[in-house]
Amino acid sequence: MSYGITNAFIPLYNTMLTSKTKEENNYFINNLITIITIIALALVLFCGIFTKNIVSLLAPTIAKDNYSLQQAIFMFRVMIISIIFIGAQSVLSGVLQNHNHFTEVALGPISPNIVNIIYLLIFINFYGLIGFAVFTVIGFLLMLLILVPRYIKLGYKYRPVINLKQEEIKLLFINVAPIVFSTSLAQINIFILRIYAGKLPQGGISSVEYANKINMLVYEVIGQAIILIVYPKLGKLLNKDTYDGFNKEVAKGIILILLLTIPAAAALLLLGESVIAVYLMRGNFGYSEVLQTAAVLKYYMPTIIFYGIRDLISRAFFSINKAKTAAINSIICIGLNFLFAPLFLQVLGAPGLALGNSLAVTISCLIFYYQLKKETKLFLEKRLLINVCKIITATIIMTTLIYIIMAYVSSSLWLILTSFLLGVPTYFASLYGLKFRDFKELLKIK
Template identity: 35%
Template sequence: MAGKRVIKSSIIVMLLIVGGKVLALVRDALIAEKFGATYITDIYNFSLGLVYLLTTISYGLTTTFIPLNSEHIEKSSSEKRNKFVNNIITVSTFFTIIITVVLIIFSKQIIYLFGHGFTSNIYIFNQSVEIIRIMLLSLVFVTLQSVVTGVLQSHKKFYEPAAMALVSNLVYIIYLVFLTAKYGIKGFAVATVIGFFVQFAINLPRYRKLGYRYKFVMNLKDSDALSMFKLMIPIVISTSVVQLNLFINRSFANNIYFGAVTVLDYSNKVNTLAYEVFAIGIAMIVYPTLSELAVKKDILKYKKALVNSINIIMIIMIPAAVAIGVLRHPLINVIFRRGAFSLEASNLTSSALLFYCPAMIAYGIRDILNKAFYSIKDAKTPMVNSFVGIIINIIINFVLIKYMKVSGLALATTISAIITTILMMIGLNKKLNGMNIGKLFFSFLKIALSSAAMGVCIYAVNYICMSNTASFMKGSMISILVSFILGGTVYLICLYFAKIEEYEYLIRIVKNKIAV
């Protein structure tokens, strides 16, 4: 019965995540329709990028909070546990308010440093300052949400945290459909703040049901709080550098032409869709297993679990990258090309998407490697690797932006991601005294060849559909649907004959579930 409950919970969580991603695509399509690829969307995406850069602090907060609160659940009274949670809420919110106020005061300087393209026109500059100041208010709700979701996850309650993206995207869609014409981009900035508030609020009923009640407590010298904030530092730095990299890319794009930031962001969103649905979820599932095996010092099983996880990631991400690369034009057409989003913007976004695709594979493998380092209590290596990645990315940006514009920024990100992933693989291989790199390499070749066969099939399908259909929208939709069916079939058949251990294992699991 417990196993069935786990399977049921996993399915519901996955459905909520997928639902959130589907609504995110609807949201982005509406943004493209209402605002196009213009300075208006550039301002919004730039401001949202700044907020996301700072939300990495909340990621570190949740990551370090969960094990400490889990320990309180096991060993402490409900009163002591409540006091600990309330102290974390108060202290983290206090510092978030200080950071928010400082950033609002210096928002003009932030634009001069990172969004210099907005300063060429006084009206655009003033509008960007106003939008940034509104959206920075989101940070308070992000912090509150981080602690509350940490509480829920430490009690193994995952539905509400998994539904956060879904409910916030509903807020955005309602605004874009009914209120955009009246309130414009400024109103959408306010709607974004409301969306972050709703993400926090959806967790409150479950939070209260678990017996938690907020009372003002502020103890900066509390030992649990101090240890938690110390543990946060390397994780926050590591994830902040990743977001900073995206923020710097937007800064480069801001100086190319108006709309470049939007082109870069939209191509990246499509590229990371499969990664965010599958790879991040797999990494979350693998992390406890690796941690348990590391504690038991069962190195053989640890290495096997690690290699199997990387192979599963490659089985999903390599064909996804190939399919998205081949179908980039119909995908961008279906998702974005309507209203103010022009043919030129669609072509520019498709071009950038092509150069982003290989990064998807590197991101998925890198996440597993990060979890592997964390499981053996090494947070320093992922942090250093993140800094190396951003330096490589900036250097390549300067070279490629002259010749390839926005596509050059996408390619620079991909090259940086591949290099840093390889460096992490080499580092972990040394740390574990070998992790069966040979098996990984041969699995990669088999999956890549299977994906290539699928890619040829998809290319032929796409060519036929687009050549024989008068409407680009109809042709794009037919191409995506038929490619998914035929391309997927070709890929699965190729994998079957390639005899990849992890794929055969997944097939056995599916057969067993169907039999039950």
Template identity: 35%
Template structure:
């Protein structure tokens, strides 16, 4: 019964995540249609990037809070657990409010330093400062939700946290459809703050039903608080690399041309779609298993679980990256091409997306490697690796941006992601005295071969469909091409996996057969 409950919960959580992603695509399509590739969307994306960059602190808090609170639930009284939760809420809220006020007050200088391209036009600069100040108000709701969702996950309540993206995207879609013409980008910035508030709000009823009540307590001397804050620092740095790289890229993009930040952001949204739905979920599931095996010092089973996890990630991410690279134009056309987002914007975004695609694979594998290091209580190695990645990204940006423009920024991200992931794998291999790298490499080559054949199939299918239908109606042709390509590409990929005998695929097929039987 327990197994069935886990499967049911996993399916519901996955459905909620996918619904959130579908609504996110609708939101992005509406943003593109309403604002296009202009300085207006650049300003909004820059400010949102600032918020996401700072939410890495909240992610670090949640990551370190969950095991500490789980321990409290097992070993302490309900009152002691409630006291710890409220102490975290109060201390973190005070910290967030101070940071938020400073960021609002010094917004002019933040824009000048990190978005100096906006300073070329006084009106653009003024608008950037105003939008940034509005968006910073989101931080207080982000901080509150990070603790409340941590509490819920400690109690194995996942539905509300999984639904957060869905409910906030509903708010954004409603605004973009009905209110954009009246209130513009400033109103959308306010709607974004409301969206973050709603994300926090939907978690509160379940939080209260679990028996938690607010208390005014601020105790900096609490040993658990001190332990949590010490653990947070390396976790924040090591898990923030994606947002930090995105922020660095946005900063560089403000100097290329108006709309470059939006092109970069659109490419990133498409590229991280499969990564955020599947890779993050797999990493979340495998983390407790690795932690348990590490605690038992069962090195053989630990390495097997790690190897299977990485191979499973590659089984999904490699074909997804190939498919996105090949089908980038119809994908961008269907999602974004409408209103102010025209053919030139599609071409620019497609070029950037082509060089972005391999990064998806690296990010997925690196998530598993990060969890592996955390499970053996090594938080320093991922942190150092993150520093290497960011520095490498900046250096490559400086070298190739003037030659490749936005595509150079995405290529730099991919190179730094691939190199740092390889370094992480080698470090873990050394630390654990072997993690079956040869076996993983063989699986990768088989998956890459299968994905390559699938990619060739997609290329010709897309070409034929666009010649027959796309010349009459590009949008309809792109949509039909995506549907047919998805079906034929999936069949081709699975057939190839079967013939090259990928172990993880065979394991999946055997499981499906046993379920049917």
């Protein structure tokens, strides 16, 4: 929902920056923050009242055990408070992106994950899952607070105001439904997997959840960071009534996503067990759980690449006011996930859910690309093929080095650090040797 609000806000506010005064813009932002906060408070109240029903729907296995159910109810009621901070953060994020301030915005989605990792590494044995719920809320509060100093420096100041009749508010909420739906695809897919994971033996839900957390962390660090830079620029290029610059920027974004996600996915494929061991192996989470989670993570790998590309293409459609096309593509992906999940679950168990999700995302992404190509005459097949071949070759060289390192380094932490310190320079040196000529062009994305 946060990404949906931000993505509906950016093109609208981009237009307002050139047509409205600073006071009018500030009024609109204050109005939007107030309305979203009221909606968030209503959702918190609703979820607080019907927590048991929601938990039973999301995790039917947990609902069978009264102790686990009561613990889950308490955690849910604590964690749902996060949406209050997420709502305000989504607006501030859009403001900063339209003013070309990306550092704070990029740090935002990472901060809850970092807080969770710190908690799992240091505090989990002291405060358990209840503490984890509290730290999750703290992480989302931090995600909001990171944006506030820059927001104030830009000259904005929040004052409570509510005006449901403001034209810009009406326009935003008309567009927000299909945008929220299409940008919430990853979360919807996770919800689908949770439903089917509830049918797995003990530990199945955890392996799917933890593997997805690691997978999405890599995607958010790389994919979302690139998208938040490219997306505001797309709207500005369209304001010049041309698809040429627009298509060029989309092509840059796709190649840059591939440049970073392909080696990241390959490295995680090799180092998955070590990453999970460092991240999770403590208490009741032993080596067998590490292996189970690593098996699921391997099948999630394609989504690191294709979620990034798909999300960039969806932003391109938002920019040309074709949010419904993006929503329809999301429906296709969800339908494929519902088709593949039970099919592969029967054959592979927990890894089958990840495989079904990866296939659904990949197929819908390819369909999405050809829809954009038809809409904007985007053409980058030859250039893309050449670049992908070079990226894959450099990735093979890098992973060969990592494979050699694995034979000599037994410590999971040292293996990860050594592979990163040697693998990253090797990858980029290999690209340089392969005459990957797009570096300078890609670095022009600002």
